[in-house]
Amino acid sequence: MALAVLAMTLAVTSAYTPAAGAAATVGGEVPDFALRTLEGQNLRLSEFRGEVVLVNFWATWCSSCREQIASLEDLHDKYRKAGLVLLSVNLDDDAVQAADMARRLKISYPVLMDGRKDVAKLYQLENLPLTVLVDREGTVRQVYPGFKKGDEKAYLEQIRGLLKE
Amino acid sequence: MAKDLAGGTAMGRVRRWVPLQALFLVLLWAAAPAGADSASAASAKAGQNAAPAVATSGGSSATPPSEPPPSATPSGDTPPAAADFKTIDQDVQGLKKEVLDLNRDLFVLEEELLFPANTQVAVFVSMDVGTFFGLDSVTLKMDNKEVTNYLYTEREAEALLKGGVQRVYLGNLKVGSHELVALFTGKGPHERDYRRGATLNFSKSVGAKYIELKISDRAVREQPEFEVKEWE
Numbered sequence: 001m002a003l004a005v006l007a008m009t010l011a012v013t014s015a016y017t018p019a020a021g022a023a024a025t026v027g028g029e030v031p032d033f034a035l036r037t038l039e040g041q042n043l044r045l046s047e048f049r050g051e052v053v054l055v056n057f058w059a060t061w062c063s064s065c066r067e068q069i070a071s072l073e074d075l076h077d078k079y080r081k082a083g084l085v086l087l088s089v090n091l092d093d094d095a096v097q098a099a100d101m102a103r104r105l106k107i108s109y110p111v112l113m114d115g116r117k118d119v120a121k122l123y124q125l126e127n128l129p130l131t132v133l134v135d136r137e138g139t140v141r142q143v144y145p146g147f148k149k150g151d152e153k154a155y156l157e158q159i160r161g162l163l164k165e
Numbered sequence: 166m167a168k169d170l171a172g173g174t175a176m177g178r179v180r181r182w183v184p185l186q187a188l189f190l191v192l193l194w195a196a197a198p199a200g201a202d203s204a205s206a207a208s209a210k211a212g213q214n215a216a217p218a219v220a221t222s223g224g225s226s227a228t229p230p231s232e233p234p235p236s237a238t239p240s241g242d243t244p245p246a247a248a249d250f251k252t253i254d255q256d257v258q259g260l261k262k263e264v265l266d267l268n269r270d271l272f273v274l275e276e277e278l279l280f281p282a283n284t285q286v287a288v289f290v291s292m293d294v295g296t297f298f299g300l301d302s303v304t305l306k307m308d309n310k311e312v313t314n315y316l317y318t319e320r321e322a323e324a325l326l327k328g329g330v331q332r333v334y335l336g337n338l339k340v341g342s343h344e345l346v347a348l349f350t351g352k353g354p355h356e357r358d359y360r361r362g363a364t365l366n367f368s369k370s371v372g373a374k375y376i377e378l379k380i381s382d383r384a385v386r387e388q389p390e391f392e393v394k395e396w397e
Contacts, residue, residue, distance in 0.1 A: 034318060
C-alpha cells in the first residue's frame with residue numbers, strides 16, 4: 001500500500017516538474033535558460049516574463065534561417081515598442097563567424113551564443129530554424145519548425161493577438 | 166454676441182453664474198444627507214451603503230486580499246448578472262489559491278523524495294561588497310564531474326550584492342569523502358577578465374550537507390576573495 005502511494009506520488013511529481021530536457025511544447029511552460037550575448041552580456045529568458053517573446057534558433061550555415069531573420073527583423077522593428085522581445089540563439093561553434101553574420105544581416109535584437117548546445121538540447125532541437133513564441137505568462141503559445149516564405153504572416157497574426165492579451 | 170461669449174456684459178455674467186449656482190446647490194444637496202444622520206432619507210441611504218461593506222469584512226476569509234473594495238452602489242441596486250460575475254470571480258480566486266498551495270506542497274514533496282536528507286548536498290553562492298569582482302558565472306565540479314554551470318545576469322548579480330543567497334546546486338552524494346571545485350569567472354579589478362578556482366575536500370556523513378561559496382573583497386590587497394565553507 002505504502003509503495004503504491006509512493007509510486008503514485010512520484011508519478012504526480014514527475015508529471016508536475018518540467019524535466020531537465022523538456023522541449024518547448026505548446027501550452028507548457030517555456031524551458032528557461034541563460035546565455036551570453038555577442039556583446040558579452042548575460043540574458044535569462046525568465047527575466048522577460050511580462051513581455052511577448054519570440055525565441056529564434058539559427059546558425060550561419062542554415063540558408064532558410066538567414067531568410068527568416070530578415071522577416072523577423074521587420075517584425076521586431078514594428079512591434080518592439082508594443083512589447084515584443086526577440087531573442088535569437090545562435091548554434092555556431094565560432095562566435096566570431098556568428099558575429100560577422102549577425103552584422104551582415106543587421107540583426108538589431110540580442111544574439112545569444114549557445115556554443116555548448118546546452119539550450120539546443122534543452123529544447124530538443126531537431127532542425128533549424130526553430131522559432132518559439134512565448135506569451136506574457138511564460139507559456140509556449142506556438143512552435144514554428146523550419147521556415148518558408150509566407151510564414152511571417154502567421155507570426156504576425158499570432159504576435160498581434162498575444163500583444164493584445 | 167461676441168461680447169456675451171467672452172463674458173464681457175452683465176447679461177453674460179448672469180448667464181454664466183446661473184448654471185454654476187445651480188451646480189453648487191445640487192452638490193450641496195447631495196453632500197448634506199451623507200454627512201447628517203438626522204434626515205430619514207439620509208439614514209436609509211447610509212444604511213444601504215454600509216450593508217455590503219459589513220458583509221465583505223465579515224466574509225474576509227473567502228475574499229482574496231487583492232480584490233478591490235466594494236463599490237458604493239447600494240446592494241439592492243446590484244443587477245443579478247453582476248452578482249453572479251462576482252461569485253464566479255471569487256471562485257476563480259479561490260481555485261487559484263488552492264492551485265498555488267498544491268504547487269507549493271508538491272515542490273516540497275518533490276525535494277523530499279528526490280533529494281532525501283541523508284544524501285542531499287546543496288551549494289549556495291553569496292557575495293559581499295563586490296567592488297573588486299563582478300560575477301559572471303560559476304562552474305561547479307563534484308568529484309571531477311561538472312554538475313552545474315550558472316550564468317549570472319546583471320539583475321541576479323545585483324540581487325546577490327544586496328544580500329541574496331542563491332542555491333546554485335542541489336544533488337545527491339553517497340556517504341564518504343568528496344571534492345568540490347568551484348570556478349568563478351567575472352570582471353576583476355580594473356575591469357580585467359578574472360577567473361579563479363576554489364577547492365573543498367569534504368566528508369559527507371548521514372544528514373544533509375550545505376556548502377557556501379562566499380565571494381568577498383579583500384580591501385588590503387584590492388582583490389576579491391573566494392571562500393568555500395561548510396555549514397555546520
